[in-house]
Amino acid sequence: MTQEVLRTESLARAFGGVQAVAGVSLSLYAGAVTALVGPNGAGKTTTFNLITGNLRADSGTAQIRGKPIMGLKPWQVARLGVARSFQDLRLFTHMTVRENVLAATETASWFWQPGGRVARRQRETRADAALDATGLTALADARAVDLAYAERKFLSMARILAAQADIWLLDEPASGLDLASRIRFGQLLKDAQARGVAICLIEHNLDVVVELSNRIAFLDQGKVLAEGDPQTILKDPALAAIYFGDRPQEAA
Amino acid sequence: MLFLQLLLQGIQTGALYALTAAGFALIFGATRIFHFAHGTAFTIAGYVFLACWRIDQPVLGALAAIAAAVLFGLGMERFVYRPIQRHEGSFFTVFVAAFGVAVVVQNLVGMIAGRGFASVDTSLSMAEEVLPEIFLAPIFWVAISVAVVLFAALSAFLTRTHAGVALRALAQNPDLLRAYGLSSNRLSMLAFAVGSAMVAPAAILTAMTTGLNEAVGHHVMLISMAATIVGGVGSLRGAALAGLMLGVAESVALQFVDTQWAEGVSFLVLFAFIIFRPSGIFGVAQTR
Amino acid sequence: MIAYAANLATIVAIFAILAATLNFIVGYAGIFSVAHAVFFGLGAYAGAQVALLLMPDALLACIAGAIVAGGLSLCLALPALRVRGEYFVAASLGLQMMATTLFSEAKAFTGGIGGLVGIPRPTLFGIEVGVLPLALVALALILFLTARLQRGAFGRTLQSVRDAESAAEALGKNVAAAKTLAMAFACAGAGIAGALFALHLSFVNVESFTMDQSVLVMAMVIIGGTGTLWGPVVGAIILLSLPSGLAFLPFIPPTEVGAVQQIIYGLAMTLLMIFRPAGLVGDLSKGRATS
Numbered sequence: 071m072t073q074e075v076l077r078t079e080s081l082a083r084a085f086g087g088v089q090a091v092a093g094v095s096l097s098l099y100a101g102a103v104t105a106l107v108g109p110n111g112a113g114k115t116t117t118f119n120l121i122t123g124n125l126r127a128d129s130g131t132a133q134i135r136g137k138p139i140m141g142l143k144p145w146q147v148a149r150l151g152v153a154r155s156f157q158d159l160r161l162f163t164h165m166t167v168r169e170n171v172l173a174a175t176e177t178a179s180w181f182w183q184p185g186g187r188v189a190r191r192q193r194e195t196r197a198d199a200a201l202d203a204t205g206l207t208a209l210a211d212a213r214a215v216d217l218a219y220a221e222r223k224f225l226s227m228a229r230i231l232a233a234q235a236d237i238w239l240l241d242e243p244a245s246g247l248d249l250a251s252r253i254r255f256g257q258l259l260k261d262a263q264a265r266g267v268a269i270c271l272i273e274h275n276l277d278v279v280v281e282l283s284n285r286i287a288f289l290d291q292g293k294v295l296a297e298g299d300p301q302t303i304l305k306d307p308a309l310a311a312i313y314f315g316d317r318p319q320e321a322a
Numbered sequence: 323m324l325f326l327q328l329l330l331q332g333i334q335t336g337a338l339y340a341l342t343a344a345g346f347a348l349i350f351g352a353t354r355i356f357h358f359a360h361g362t363a364f365t366i367a368g369y370v371f372l373a374c375w376r377i378d379q380p381v382l383g384a385l386a387a388i389a390a391a392v393l394f395g396l397g398m399e400r401f402v403y404r405p406i407q408r409h410e411g412s413f414f415t416v417f418v419a420a421f422g423v424a425v426v427v428q429n430l431v432g433m434i435a436g437r438g439f440a441s442v443d444t445s446l447s448m449a450e451e452v453l454p455e456i457f458l459a460p461i462f463w464v465a466i467s468v469a470v471v472l473f474a475a476l477s478a479f480l481t482r483t484h485a486g487v488a489l490r491a492l493a494q495n496p497d498l499l500r501a502y503g504l505s506s507n508r509l510s511m512l513a514f515a516v517g518s519a520m521v522a523p524a525a526i527l528t529a530m531t532t533g534l535n536e537a538v539g540h541h542v543m544l545i546s547m548a549a550t551i552v553g554g555v556g557s558l559r560g561a562a563l564a565g566l567m568l569g570v571a572e573s574v575a576l577q578f579v580d581t582q583w584a585e586g587v588s589f590l591v592l593f594a595f596i597i598f599r600p601s602g603i604f605g606v607a608q609t610r
Numbered sequence: 611m612i613a614y615a616a617n618l619a620t621i622v623a624i625f626a627i628l629a630a631t632l633n634f635i636v637g638y639a640g641i642f643s644v645a646h647a648v649f650f651g652l653g654a655y656a657g658a659q660v661a662l663l664l665m666p667d668a669l670l671a672c673i674a675g676a677i678v679a680g681g682l683s684l685c686l687a688l689p690a691l692r693v694r695g696e697y698f699v700a701a702s703l704g705l706q707m708m709a710t711t712l713f714s715e716a717k718a719f720t721g722g723i724g725g726l727v728g729i730p731r732p733t734l735f736g737i738e739v740g741v742l743p744l745a746l747v748a749l750a751l752i753l754f755l756t757a758r759l760q761r762g763a764f765g766r767t768l769q770s771v772r773d774a775e776s777a778a779e780a781l782g783k784n785v786a787a788a789k790t791l792a793m794a795f796a797c798a799g800a801g802i803a804g805a806l807f808a809l810h811l812s813f814v815n816v817e818s819f820t821m822d823q824s825v826l827v828m829a830m831v832i833i834g835g836t837g838t839l840w841g842p843v844v845g846a847i848i849l850l851s852l853p854s855g856l857a858f859l860p861f862i863p864p865t866e867v868g869a870v871q872q873i874i875y876g877l878a879m880t881l882l883m884i885f886r887p888a889g890l891v892g893d894l895s896k897g898r899a900t901s
Binding site for chain 2: 636642688689692693695696697699700701703704705707708711712714715821825828829832866869870872873875876877878879880881883884887
Binding site: 122124143144145148149153154156160161162163164165169170172173174176177178179180181182183229233 | 759762763764766767769770772773774776777778779780781782783784785787788791795
């Protein structure tokens with residue numbers, strides 16, 4: 071029914087002697103929200119970095135709609151329709167909110183963007199729509215560095231919205247948001263989902279996971295232990311034991 | 323035999339480079355300040371020594387040179403770097419401010435002491451034939467022993483004393499600092515004092531060998547910086563070793579190229595390291 | 611007196627071009643080059659050689675200067691892609707030192723220490739012209755171009771790279787290409803300034819392309835204010851009027867004017883960094899970005 075847009079097979083990466091990601095096979099589907107869940111150090115952010123080309127995988131493959139993306143640079147992966155957010159946001163701090171979002175619509179690195187005036191107007195419309203959707207229109211001329219915490223998180227989302235990607239990799243997008251903001255954020259995700267965007271998000275708060283996602287991939291020690299719908303996964307007592315830290319076999 | 327002669331000369335130059343580079347690396351390691359006016363301390367120390375020498379006070383001159391270098395380093399820390407860091411100025415703000423000071427001192431020295439090379443002649447700098455076709459001045463042995471003694475003293479200070487250990491810890495992990503019960507201001511001043519004092523012997527020996535000019539600070543600063551990067555930022559040993567290596571490389575290169583290219587050799591090495599191994603010989607990869 | 615003023619105006623215009631192009635990479639791309647005089651020099655030698663060997667056409671000289679300087683900007687783009695911050699400053703200082711040696715040794719291209727002399731008066735399409743109007747037109751053109759680029763998408767790309775390189779990449783920006791382009795543009799501009807400089811003085815030698823000159827241009831950018839359009843121009847005017855202003859003060863011996871000038875701008879750089887880091891024209895609230 072839903073179309074698979076991104077797929078990784080046995081992605082692996084070690085740092086020194088530590089196997090951070092040990093063979094992650096994961097699929098993302100158009101119009102589905104997949105939550106990556108797992109204890110700290112399970113390899114969630116590393117998995118993102120391997121997909122986006124920020125890190126090189128030791129082994130394994132990844133493809134977007136059948137096109138292999140291993141070895142591509144981050145900007146090349148981005149141009150295939152992948153947008154990501156960072157845990158520490160990485161906003162363009164000394165640019166205004168609107169410039170932040172406009173920058174997300176401009177991918178050409180040449181002196182000028184292709185398409186002339188018409189394309190520019192379209193980009194501006196897109197940027198304004200993204201600001202509108204994230205409720206930042208009133209703050210358009212404020213500098214990113216002057217925003218409050220929740221506003222920064224929404225600016226990070228606005229950049230992704232404006233980038234027109236159809237695969238979103240979101241690293242803890244809802245952490246630290248109050249309830250009202252979280253509801254607004256949920257609405258953003260639902261709208262994107264309805265447009266057929268494939269979303270993958272890292273989230274620690276299981277209530278939020280249940281609220282927002284319709285699939286869960288449970289990661290531990292660099293491996294996907296289980297994949298499926300939220301209810302089944304979260305009710306599995308073995309997984310819950312790992313998640314809440316009373317692991318039987320090992321320490322640290 | 324030319325090669326051996328050049329090698330020995332290179333070791334002498336390299337020993338002095340190692341001293342200034344270690345001072346620079348110590349300051350950078352402990353404070354994360356790229357002390358671009360490090361060479362200026364060298365200039366000041368050298369000219370203070372020259373002035374005292376002219377009135378026949380070499381011992382007083384040496385002490386005054388050390389004092390002047392230390393005072394300059396402390397002054398920079400207190401009146402230039404600290405105010406800038408209070409505003410959370412970027413590294414570039416620090417660089418420009420330090421460079422401004424370097425320009426001012428260079429021109430003041432030029433106006434007061436006159437421009438061009440100045441040196442002192444001592445019996446120590448008279449070269450003798452120690453082996454067939456190998457000429458060495460006694461100052462060679464002085465330079466080597468001064469460097470060895472100072473490095474021994476420095477490493478004793480860094481490993482045996484409370485403050486020294488704290489300085490090293492600061493270089494590795496600034497958060498450990500509070501555990502030592504020393505304020506960061508105090509430690510930062512200590513780093514500047516010790517690091518700046520290291521240039522004084524090098525400046526005095528340079529005055530006795532190749533001589534000084536008012537622009538010598540640029541060269542010293544660049545060599546110290548190059549050695550720190552090539553050695554691997556955060557590693558004193560690396561900086562000292564790289565300083566020695568650069569001195570030898572510059573000198574030995576003379577067998578193949580003319581004098582005017584010698585300095586270029588150091589920058590070629592620096593350039594190559596920045597492009598191929600920015601973390602340096604002993605450095606851990608910097609992820610920024 | 612008029613000749614004196616015209617000479618000063620020409621030099622100011624040429625240095626304003628240098629400062630404006632340096633400001634473009636320093637203020638927008640966050641690439642702190644201390645080697646701008648290298649590209650000024652390359653442009654000057656290229657322009658001078660064209661005038662000496664082919665014909666003294668100003669446009670041709672400028673184009674040659676821009677191509678040589680812009681092309682060789684890759685020497686500086688390479689480290690800029692690898693390292694940042696202090697490391698890049700160190701690399702650019704290294705490049706500056708090597709270039710100074712090269713300029714005084716590569717006699718075939720630069721005439722060695724003595725430099726290139728007897729560069730003919732410039733013409734434009736066969737008609738003899740003064741350098742002042744040419745320099746003013748070039749300055750206007752460069753200011754217009756930098757303003758356009760800075761306010762447009764390219765400026766945003768550079769600023770986004772400056773503020774958060776990884777995020778810019780994650781949005782599909784080819785960071786290496788953008789940095790290389792910015793560098794090529796700025797260095798080509800410096801090359802044009804160099805060609806005009808050679809035509810104006812009718813002789814060039816390595817003294818004009820040393821580290822001191824790089825620092826002088828840097829001081830113009832800093833004192834005017836990085837990341838502003840007019841700051842570099844203001845900085846160029848201030849720093850270049852300084853020596854002529856000092857020459858009128860009777861108590862400074864003429865031999866020391868150069869030193870006094872350097873002391874003043876050195877002091878100005880240090881004090882500005884401590885008390886007003888955004889420069890004279892800069893907007894303080896916009897201070898410089900770190901990390």
